[in-house]
Amino acid sequence: MSSASNAGVLVAALVTAVIALLAIFQTKRIIEQNEKARTEHSQASLDSQNKQEEYNRIASESAAHQARSVELQREAVERANRPMMTVRYLPPQNERSVLELEISNAGRSVAYEVRVTFEPDLPARHLDVLNENSHPNLTFHKPNIDLPRTVFVGRIFQTWVPGQCVTAPFWVQHMDYQVGDRASLSAEGIPANQLVRISYRGENHVRYSDTFELDPGIWAAMLFYETDVKKQRKALEKIAKAVEKR
Numbered sequence: 001m002s003s004a005s006n007a008g009v010l011v012a013a014l015v016t017a018v019i020a021l022l023a024i025f026q027t028k029r030i031i032e033q034n035e036k037a038r039t040e041h042s043q044a045s046l047d048s049q050n051k052q053e054e055y056n057r058i059a060s061e062s063a064a065h066q067a068r069s070v071e072l073q074r075e076a077v078e079r080a081n082r083p084m085m086t087v088r089y090l091p092p093q094n095e096r097s098v099l100e101l102e103i104s105n106a107g108r109s110v111a112y113e114v115r116v117t118f119e120p121d122l123p124a125r126h127l128d129v130l131n132e133n134s135h136p137n138l139t140f141h142k143p144n145i146d147l148p149r150t151v152f153v154g155r156i157f158q159t160w161v162p163g164q165c166v167t168a169p170f171w172v173q174h175m176d177y178q179v180g181d182r183a184s185l186s187a188e189g190i191p192a193n194q195l196v197r198i199s200y201r202g203e204n205h206v207r208y209s210d211t212f213e214l215d216p217g218i219w220a221a222m223l224f225y226e227t228d229v230k231k232q233r234k235a236l237e238k239i240a241k242a243v244e245k246r
Contacts, residue, residue: 083111085160085198087212090167092219099216101148101170103198105160114157114200119211122149123189133174133187144172145188160200171216180217192216 084107090100105111125143134140148168172187184192192215199209 081108082202082206083107083109083160083162083200083208085111085114085200085208085210087196087198087214089171089214089216089219098144098169099171099173099219100167101196101214102165102167103152103196104165105162108162109203110162111160111200111202112158114160114198116152116155117197117199118153119195119197120191122153125149126188130172130188133176134172135175138172140172143188144169145190171214173216177216182215182217186216 083105085103086106087101087103090102092099103116122145125145127140127143130140130143131138148170151166151168171190174185174187177184177186177192182193186192194214195211196214197209197211199207201207
């Protein structure tokens with residue numbers, strides 16, 4: 001083979017090698033570009049997925065807040081319009097008055113199936129005990145406890161309209177009662193911390209149960225009998241008026 005032929009073969013080999021290198025470089029570049037594109041696409045997909053998850057979280061929290069707000073509004077409307085049974089002692093008319101028990105519906109809707117129970121139970125009726133324990137100026141001809149027992153004990157009031165009040169004489173002060181003595185009893189044996197439980201339901205069939213404590217001490221300034229100091233003051237006032245008339 002001649003030198004020219006050898007040179008031609010060499011050149012052809014070099015060209016082939018260069019073309020191969022260019023092809024390899026181009027292929028590598030394409031691969032890198034594809035990897036970069038895939039990476040960017042994956043990142044974009046991940047960012048989009050994260051954004052979608054964040055949107056879903058915000059939407060879920062917003063829906064939960066809205067549901068809670070609706071529930072709170074419903075509860076507020078229900079509380080504002082529900083029946084509300086209450087128990088209290090009415091203020092005495094004078095310092096020897098029997099305290100009257102008042103049970104009323106202070107709510108804005110009808111109470112149904114109202115049941116009143118006393119804890120402890122009301123004492124047994126004893127007229128002699130009542131007159132022995134009450135103030136000497138008071139005389140009872142029948143047990144005071146009869147009326148509240150008849151009106152409330154063992155009964156179920158099928159309906160109790162808003163504003164309706166039922167009263168009954170209840171607490172007859174014991175002659176030895178001391179102001180603030182929560183362990184004391186009335187002249188008939190009713191404790192000074194008597195509990196009254198009322199159970200009932202509303203128009204929406206929701207059931208309620210409330211317990212109230214009856215404490216005669218809340219009317220201490222109006223209820224209790226004249227003290228010796230008060231009697232002496234009145235006696236002095238009478239003497240002063242008698243002297244002025246002379």
